[in-house]
Amino acid sequence: MKFQLKSILLLFIMIYGSSCEKKEDPIIPHEEELITTLKYTLTSADSSVVKEFIFKDVDGDGGDEPVITIDTLDAHIAYTGRITLLNESESPAEDITVEVEEEGAEHQLFFISSGADMEITYLDVDENGNSLGLETLVLTDSISEGTLNIVLRHQPKKPNDGSLSDAGGSTDISVDFDVFIR
Amino acid sequence: MTILLLNLMHLMAEGQVCNLTLSGKVVDARDQSALSYAAVMIAEAEGKSGVADSLGHFRISGICKGKYHIELRYVGYEPASVFVDLNKSKSLTFELIRHQELLNEVAVHGEQEEMSSLVHNVVGKLKINREGNKNLANILESVSGVSVLKTGTGISKPIIQGVYGNRIAIVNNDLIQSAQLWGNDHAPEIDPFVANHISVIKGTAAIEYGTKALGGAVLIDPYIMNNDPHLHGSVNYIFESNGLGSTINAKLEQAANWASWRVTGTLKYIGDRHAPDYFLTNTGQREQNLAMQLEKRIKKKWIIKGYASTFNSNTGILLGGHVQNTTDLEEAIGREIPFNTSDEFSYSIEPPRQEVSHHLLKLETQYLSDANKIFTIRYGGQINNRNEYDIRRNNRSEIPALSLTLVTNSIDVNYHTVTPNNNHFKFGGQWYYSNNTNNPETGVFPLIPDYLSNKLGFFSIWKKEWDNWFVDAGARYDYQSLEVWAITKSFPREIENNLHQFNTFALSGGVGNELNKKLQLDLNLGYAQRAPEINELYSFGLHQGISQIEEGDKNLHPEDAFKAVFHLSWKLSPKLSVENSTYFHNINNYIFLEPQGVRLTIRGAYIVAQYKQTDAQLAGNDLAFEYTPHKSLVFNGVYSLVRGYDRSNDQYLIYMPSDNIQVNSQYNFKPTKAFENSFVKVTARYVFKQTRYNAEQEILEPPSDYFLLGLEAGIDIHRNKGHWVLGLRVENALNQTYRDYLNRMRYFSDEPGININFQLQYSF
Numbered sequence: 001m002k003f004q005l006k007s008i009l010l011l012f013i014m015i016y017g018s019s020c021e022k023k024e025d026p027i028i029p030h031e032e033e034l035i036t037t038l039k040y041t042l043t044s045a046d047s048s049v050v051k052e053f054i055f056k057d058v059d060g061d062g063g064d065e066p067v068i069t070i071d072t073l074d075a076h077i078a079y080t081g082r083i084t085l086l087n088e089s090e091s092p093a094e095d096i097t098v099e100v101e102e103e104g105a106e107h108q109l110f111f112i113s114s115g116a117d118m119e120i121t122y123l124d125v126d127e128n129g130n131s132l133g134l135e136t137l138v139l140t141d142s143i144s145e146g147t148l149n150i151v152l153r154h155q156p157k158k159p160n161d162g163s164l165s166d167a168g169g170s171t172d173i174s175v176d177f178d179v180f181i182r
Numbered sequence: 183m184t185i186l187l188l189n190l191m192h193l194m195a196e197g198q199v200c201n202l203t204l205s206g207k208v209v210d211a212r213d214q215s216a217l218s219y220a221a222v223m224i225a226e227a228e229g230k231s232g233v234a235d236s237l238g239h240f241r242i243s244g245i246c247k248g249k250y251h252i253e254l255r256y257v258g259y260e261p262a263s264v265f266v267d268l269n270k271s272k273s274l275t276f277e278l279i280r281h282q283e284l285l286n287e288v289a290v291h292g293e294q295e296e297m298s299s300l301v302h303n304v305v306g307k308l309k310i311n312r313e314g315n316k317n318l319a320n321i322l323e324s325v326s327g328v329s330v331l332k333t334g335t336g337i338s339k340p341i342i343q344g345v346y347g348n349r350i351a352i353v354n355n356d357l358i359q360s361a362q363l364w365g366n367d368h369a370p371e372i373d374p375f376v377a378n379h380i381s382v383i384k385g386t387a388a389i390e391y392g393t394k395a396l397g398g399a400v401l402i403d404p405y406i407m408n409n410d411p412h413l414h415g416s417v418n419y420i421f422e423s424n425g426l427g428s429t430i431n432a433k434l435e436q437a438a439n440w441a442s443w444r445v446t447g448t449l450k451y452i453g454d455r456h457a458p459d460y461f462l463t464n465t466g467q468r469e470q471n472l473a474m475q476l477e478k479r480i481k482k483k484w485i486i487k488g489y490a491s492t493f494n495s496n497t498g499i500l501l502g503g504h505v506q507n508t509t510d511l512e513e514a515i516g517r518e519i520p521f522n523t524s525d526e527f528s529y530s531i532e533p534p535r536q537e538v539s540h541h542l543l544k545l546e547t548q549y550l551s552d553a554n555k556i557f558t559i560r561y562g563g564q565i566n567n568r569n570e571y572d573i574r575r576n577n578r579s580e581i582p583a584l585s586l587t588l589v590t591n592s593i594d595v596n597y598h599t600v601t602p603n604n605n606h607f608k609f610g611g612q613w614y615y616s617n618n619t620n621n622p623e624t625g626v627f628p629l630i631p632d633y634l635s636n637k638l639g640f641f642s643i644w645k646k647e648w649d650n651w652f653v654d655a656g657a658r659y660d661y662q663s664l665e666v667w668a669i670t671k672s673f674p675r676e677i678e679n680n681l682h683q684f685n686t687f688a689l690s691g692g693v694g695n696e697l698n699k700k701l702q703l704d705l706n707l708g709y710a711q712r713a714p715e716i717n718e719l720y721s722f723g724l725h726q727g728i729s730q731i732e733e734g735d736k737n738l739h740p741e742d743a744f745k746a747v748f749h750l751s752w753k754l755s756p757k758l759s760v761e762n763s764t765y766f767h768n769i770n771n772y773i774f775l776e777p778q779g780v781r782l783t784i785r786g787a788y789i790v791a792q793y794k795q796t797d798a799q800l801a802g803n804d805l806a807f808e809y810t811p812h813k814s815l816v817f818n819g820v821y822s823l824v825r826g827y828d829r830s831n832d833q834y835l836i837y838m839p840s841d842n843i844q845v846n847s848q849y850n851f852k853p854t855k856a857f858e859n860s861f862v863k864v865t866a867r868y869v870f871k872q873t874r875y876n877a878e879q880e881i882l883e884p885p886s887d888y889f890l891l892g893l894e895a896g897i898d899i900h901r902n903k904g905h906w907v908l909g910l911r912v913e914n915a916l917n918q919t920y921r922d923y924l925n926r927m928r929y930f931s932d933e934p935g936i937n938i939n940f941q942l943q944y945s946f
Contacts, residue, residue, distance in 0.1 A: 026632040026667050027622035028675045033575060035784055057784050060627070061723055061731050062671045066782055089673050099575055106575075155573060165513060168521045170573055171506045174786030 034060050035096050037086040038175055040150060042071075042079035042138055051079065053148070055175040058089055072180040073118070073140050081120070081136040083109060083150075085173075100152070101134060107172075108156045109133025110164055115146020116179040130158040140181050148177045200246035203271040207238045208254055211277035220256040220278070221853055225263070225900075231855070251410070254278055255858060260306050260379075265410040279306075303327075305380040308859075312896065312909050312941055314375045315420040315429035315450065321374055322400065325382045326804035326820040327763065329839035332925040333367035335425075335455045335465045335934055336497035337536070340370075341924070342398030343384055343765055344800045344824040344838055348715045348773075349397035351388065355404045355489050355544055357562040358391060360590035360616055362630075364717040365725070366926065370400075371493045371540035371566065373471040375418075375431045375448050378405040384747065384763065384804075389641050389656040389708075390596075390610065393688045396710035396745055397767070404489060405435075407442040407477040416945035424913075424937035425466070426527065427452030441478040447471065450495075453529035458919045458935035463524045464501040466531045470494045483551065489544040497538075498531040503930040504573065506729050507786025508881075511929065515882050520930045533571040533579045541565045554600040562592040584629055585621035590614060606645040613638050618716070627675075629723045629732075630716050632667040652694035652704075659687045662713055668720055668736075684713035686740050704749040714738040718773045718793045731781060733792045741795075742770040757811055763804045772798035772828075774835070777879050789881075796830040800838075814852065819845035825874065833876045840872035840884070840923055858898040859907075865892035872923040882929050888920035896941075904946030911939040 040053040051073055057066035073079070087094040100107045104126030110133065111120040118140045122131040156169030208220035216238030223231040227245055234240040247269055254262045259278040266272065303325045313321050319330045319338035329341040342350050352359040352370045362368050374380065381401040388395035415434040421427070428451050435444035450469035455462040473491035480486065502520025505511050514521060546560040566589075569582035596610030616635040620628040641658040664682040669675050688710035696702045721734040747765040754760060776794040780787040802824030809817040821843045826835030844867045851860035872884040896909040917936040921928040 023617065023632070023634050023665075023667070025677050026620060026628075026669070028669055028677070029620075029622040029625055029627065031627055032625040033578065038784060055784060057782075059672055061781075061783055061788070063733075063781070064672070066784065103575060154575060170504055171510050171785055172575075173784050174507055174509060175784060 031060070031087070031089065032094075034087050034089055035085050035173060036060065036088045037084075037093075038150065038173055039084040039086070040177070041082045041084065042073070043082070045078055045080075049074070049077075049079075053177045055177070056088065060089070068175075068177065070177050070179075072182050073138075075140055075143050075181050077140050079138040079140070080123070081138050083134050083136075085152075097134065101132075104132045105130070105158065106155050107132065108153050108158065108160075108167060108169075109136075110149075110151040110153065110162070110167070111136060112149040112151070112164070113146060113179065114149075115144065116148070116181055117141040117144040117146075118179070118181065126158075128158065131162075143181055145178070145180045148179045150175050150177070200244060202245045202247060202268055203241060203243040204245055204252070204266070204268060204274070205239070205241040205271075206274040206276060208234045208240065208256065208276050208278065209238055210259075211279045214277075217256045217259070217278060220254060221858075222276075223253045223255075223900075225251040225253055252276070255853065260308065261859070263410075265408065265412075303382045303384070305382070307378055310374050310377060310380070311418055311907070311943060312894075312911065314418065314431060314448070315422060315427065315939065316374075318370055318372055318374050318380075322380065322382055324820075324844060326761075326806045327384050327802070327822050328382055329822075329842070329924060331366060331837065332922065332927070334500050334503065334925070334927040334931075335462060336467045336499070337367050337369045339363075339366070339368070340382075340400055341837075341839055342382065342400075343767070343802055343804070344826050344835075345397035345767070346837075348718070349394060349712070351391040351395040351399040353391050353399060353401045354542065355402060355491075356546070356560060356594070357542065357544055357564065357592065358612075358614065359540075360564045360588060360592075360614065361540060361566040362568050362586060362588065364630075364715050367499075367536075367725075368538075368568070371495065371538050372402055373446075373448050373469070373473070373491075373493055374402075375433075375446055375471070376404070376473045376491060377402045379403050384765070389643060389658045389688055389690050389710075390608070392612075392639065393658060393660060393686050393710040393712050396688065396690075396708050396712070396743055404475060405444055407435075407437065407444065407475070409437050409442075410435075411437050414946060416943060418907075418941065418943040420909075420939055420941045422452070422937055422939045424934050425452040425455045426529075427467070429469075441476050443477075444475040446473050451529070454498075454524075454527050455934045456527075457932035458917050459932070460519050460523050461525070461527060462500055462931055462934065463520075463522055463528075464498040464532055464535070466498045466529055468496040468531065483549060485548045485550070487544070487546040487548070489542070489546075491542045492539065493541075494539040495537070496531055497536045499534040499536065500927055500931055501532070501534070503927050504534050505930070506724075507783075507788055508729070508780055509786055511729055511881060515929050517930075533573050535571050537569045537571070537582075539565075539567045556598045558594070558596050558598075560592075560594040562590070562594070564588075564590040564592075566590075578625065582621070582624055583626045585624050586618060586628075586630070587621070588616060588618045590616040604646060604648065606643075608643045609641070611638070611640045627723055628669065629721060629725055630734075631669060631720050633716055634665045635662060635716075636664075637662045650696040652692075652696075654690075654692045656690045657688070658710075659685070660713075661685055664716070664719075666716070666720060666736075671722060680736060682719070682736075684740055686711035686713050700753040702751040704747075704751075706745075706747040706749070708743075708745045710743050710745075712741040712743065714740065714773055714793075721793065724788065729788055730775075730777075731783075731788050731790045732775060733790065735793050738773055738793060738795060739771050741772055744768045758809045759807065761806045765800075765802055767800040769798045769800070771795045774798075774828075796828050798826065798828055798835055800824060800826045800835070814850045815847070816850070817845070817847045819843065833879075834874045836875070836879055837924060838872070838874065841870040843868045856900050858900060858905075860897040861895065863894040865894065866890070867892070869922065884923045885921035885928055888918060888922075889916075890918060890920075891915045904944060907941065907943040907945070909939075909941030909943070911941070913937040913939070 037056045042051040051071040054069045085096040123135040124132045126132045152173035153169035154172045156167035160167040208217045218236045220234040222240045232240045232242040252264045317338040319340040322328045327343045331339045383399040388399040413436045418431045420429045431448045433446045448471040452467040455465045471493045476488040478486045501522040505514045543563040549557045568586045570584040572583040592614040598608045614637040639660040643656040645654040662684045666680045668678045690708040692706040694704035719734045719736045721732040745767040749763045752760045775791040778790045781790045805821045823841040826838040846865045848863040867890045871887045893912040899906040
């Protein structure tokens, strides 16, 4: 029984020692991959007109509703479109566009328009000569309205036929904007 | 005459005493009933063997003085190898333990008998050796009432009578497995090869293992150390054709002078699995496990036991299942072949994948003040490390998206005694202290927060047998303090410190009656409160796996559950026995993940599910039969069904197993001198389509009925030194294309096709 008592004592010392350490406050992780904001900036040929479509969801997966702002587009105009991706949960905001550009071969943006009378084509390519989509050409035609779905795919099949189902990959961004052409 | 002369000459040549006799009786370990015509063999004495008579008696004479291993075999029982030092003629009683499928059995664990009228099934070591290359839960699937919740081929969790995860206890070598077992895609990190047998407890009174065990418990029971002073060991290799996988397990054991020890190690290397029509790309698995067991008896009254194990796995998750928002999900569901399916086989494991390790240390001393009084103190230390890797941008795929370390220290103290008038008592206390930490290097908001959990529990169990009655009762009280360091969901992110305290208790009682030698009835009743787990309180974020954002609720209350199990065991004739278990499980404040609709995020729309409480009701029936029309031919079968209902919301509970039937027929060949345990077996499994589901909660209709055929064959070959086992096991012999409702990958791909397993084992 003496052996028993000694071992119990030893056990308690070990446990007490390990359990009495105060647990430190956790380090809040720096959320590097969080994209909170997508801006689709359309500039007219003479740079006089700038239209913006913005999708901003600052709390990521949280319950706060995203804020979507749109501009109406003019009919029969050619715009140069530029995509900007930001992490605005940080201050100053982190520019994610650079990362996507550097890993161009592993990304592709898709622009799916339905209803509105406009055509969107790729202007840029990645290091392998395949479309990327950070720079696009938007040609609006007659007065109409519809929706525009912008999707960023990570590791899609490249080259592909320009459709989401052929490209595959994982969806990093998928946002919908109402489009009004006046 | 010639034979006699030869024997005489042999004796004279040997020059030793060779007229000893070994006689005795072979009986069932539990009820001491005779095992008629059991085979008795002396391993080192070629030709010295016997067959017991109808009363279990045997007699082998003309044995030389020496040390031997007596090997006993009887169909339906665990084979035994007992060391005997034959320095004079001896008469001994040998006990064999009945194994498997059909049992309301009291398992014998070393010195002590199990404490209750629990409904109890045992998966024995023969089956573990044959099927050890499977995931732990998959080995248990043949037990009635057990289903498997899968996330693809590499991850399986046991479901016992409709409940799983936080509602069942997994006990690893007497320690409650302390790991992130709340996740539907988190499998228990245990190597089945470390077990002597695995018990599935479905009754109500596993109160010793905490209030979680009201739902059920899986006990991974360690080897019982024997007294054999010789070095014994085995090497077991299993190759599976589907995945071109190799699993190798090696064991060594000896009852040496300084201590009895046993070491077991397992390596697993499996590549992409194959559905009948295509590869399941990125479904490889790796495992490296090692366990060591030590036991030393000091002065007849003390036993010191030590056990240390390490389990390390790397599991690939189907690439085509890595789908995110609801639009992509709908697209993936519609596909013939999953996204990212390769035409070629590969062993490589890429993200998405899970890397988990579990290290365990157990130190125990037992003091036997007499044969009936045992005092046990046990220390347990567990370290669980879980890293989940996702496909990430900017070379971050090698940094886990989820990285958790859970360190647990525990102390168990219990006292087991039997009074002179045969009252069994067991009292005990358990203290479990857990520290959970997230690795901030992930760069991802943690799915569950850092916490410190302090649990203290006390239990007492009483059991009594008299005449043909059996009664037991138990009570348990637990106190838990949970200190959480949550991170706020809104920006700027801050630490929010919360303290929860829970007081829960449980009661159980059972009564059983052996009406006659043929019929036994048991009733178990149990009541238990279950405190909410960390994920139910604090989950936040997208959990790798199905595209769902999960959110906890820190204001949840403990659940209140009542379970009743009525069990009958009936030997209708010498050839036919039936066992049936009917259960009813009512859970108030049942905590579950309720889909709330979709949430719009920058990645698209995601299903959001929140932890809610409701009143739930489960009921089910497990029916098992065994028919032995002829000594060598056995048919057995199981028919399980369970129903789960959410009373408050008037709808079905999600993930309820559908009805299923399994029928096996086995033919055992007569053993010869060199060949033993030869058998051929056909298995048939029919799983019905799950028709009880809520259309709004299911993104895809449950899959249709399916039928699977399996074949098995095996043979034991005895040589002078040791013996070989050759085994063949074919799963899904018809290469059936099917999907299973309980596999979370059913949205994306079919189940694996035909799998041919070859087993080669050498033991000495």
